[in-house]
Structures are given as C-alpha cells and as structure tokens.
C-alpha cells in the first residue's frame with residue numbers, strides 16, 4: 001500500500017522530483033550542442049521510450065508518442081514554454097538586485113541615480 005503521508009507519499013515524491021533548471025533548458029533551446037551533451041549523459045536503454053520522446057522545454061522523457069503529444073497540449077507544458085520566453089536571470093543581475101555590484105559599474109549607477117533625483121525635483125516645482 002502506498003504511503004499517504006511522509007516522504008514516500010506520491011505527492012511528496014512528485015514535489016521533490018529533480019527538475020532541470022530554466023537557465024539550463026534555455027541554453028538547451030538555443031544551443032544544439034548543449035542539448036546533445038545533456039541527452040548523451042544518459043544511456044538511451046535506461047530512458048523511457050528509449051529516449052525517443054523528449055520534451056526539451058520540460059526536460060522530460062515520455063514512453064510513447066500519444067503520451068508525448070498529450071503532454072504538449074497540457075497546461076504544465078504551456079506554462080513552462082511561457083516561462084522560457086523570458087531571458088533567465090544572470091548572476092550579475094541577481095547581485096545587482098541585492099546591491100552587490102562590481103566597482104566599475106557602481107560609479108555609473110550612482111551618477112544615473114543622481115540625475116534621476118534632479119528630474120523628480122524639477123517636476124515637483126512645476
């Protein structure tokens with residue numbers, strides 16, 4: 001009998017299933033070499049359906065064509081495609097968001113900030 005609660009339960013297992021990151025899939029979509037490298041990391045005998053039915057966006061193998069076609073019409077796949085249309089965040093952007101910038105970039109950013117403040121003050125006077 002399958003576990004209802006705990007790490008062995010169906011819902012928990014699905015929630016913690018390893019999913020290929022959006023940044024990696026983004027690279028897969030834009031570089032054929034990147035994708036081939038990922039696919040060749042596993043032996044095709046071990047994959048469901050012999051690795052024939054692979055959804056690049058969701059990084060998932062399917063065991064048959066009907067399953068693959070059904071997946072591509074489904075909500076999770078469409079959601080994933082929508083997410084992939086946006087450029088993935090880079091490490092630099094993430095650091096900039098927390099205020100960590102490189103020394104070269106910081107000076108420029110401060111100057112731009114000062115200009116912005118002046119513009120706002122002029123608007124208020126009028």
Ligand SMILES: [Zn+2]
Nearest residue numbers: 055057058077
């Ligand atoms: Zn998909």
